[in-house]
Amino acid sequence: MKSAIYIIFVVLSLSLLSCEKELDFKYNEIDPILVIEASLSQDGAKVSLTETTPMNEPMDRTRVTDAEITITDLENNMDFVLAADATGVFSRDINGIPGHMYRIKVKRNGEEYESRSLMGSPSEIKSLEFNWIKMPYDHVAVLKVAFTDDASKQGDCYWLRIYKNGEAYKWVAITDDLSVNGVIEEVVMTSRKDLSEEDEKTALREGDVVSVTVAPISREMCDYLGEISNNSNGPRLFSGSLCLGYFLAAPLATSSITFESEKIPYF
DSSP states (O other), rough: OOOOOOOOOOOOOOOOOOSOOOOEEEOOOOOOOEEEEEEEEEEEEEEEEEEETTTTTTOOOOOOOOEEEEEEEEEHHHHHHHHEEESOOOEOOOOOTTTTTTEEEETTEEEEEEEEOOOOOOOOOEEEEEEEEEESSEEEEEEEEEOOOOOTTTOOOEEEEEEEEEEEEEEEEGGGGGBTTTTTEEEHHHEOOOGGOOTTOOOOOTEEEEEEEEEEOOHHHHHHHHHTTTTTOOOOOOOSOEEEEEEEOOOEEEEEEEGGGGGBBBB
């Protein structure tokens, strides 16, 4: 998935000058802000805690583990306390149930953070395939994902995430505006054919396993992802003390395909 950029921007209004001038940029130092990335699916709960990094320092993604985290199933009032593993990720084997509302509470250094998420109905990935398309600069492999959508409702949103050999690759937030007969088809550009001209982060090579997950999300979560994709911190999704991040309870539809360039048809 994409990494969120947790930076507070300083906007300066500058007059047009007819001569060159050295500008002295100044900004206020602020205390690190907690970043919560929490998810609950049918396969369990995972929560990663990090902190924002000052603008003049390299991005630090070291996980924070000195916190108390509880997820509550509000339908039956069951509490689940999460514990950090060796990688610093808090986890718990919880089978999320569609239609149930879940609440997460995080306590750290005397501060409390809370968010709620309703687990939506699961989707199903109907097909996953690559096609070569001709672009002015080269052929590019596009990944076409078709998945089910509840045609009886409007306004559904989804988070489609793509992984390359288990590592986050690309993601996109999708609405049901293009749903046809209960199926949404999404096309994502991936790797160009000439790998000497492709960025290593997006290059696909023979035998790479490309996996896809589709999760139903709320409109609020969809708006948040839209802001993140535009290099913004997005709206606040937690109440209580100030923090960044999200909590998503959603069943995951999954599918995988192996990248084999010679077998990919030209479109």
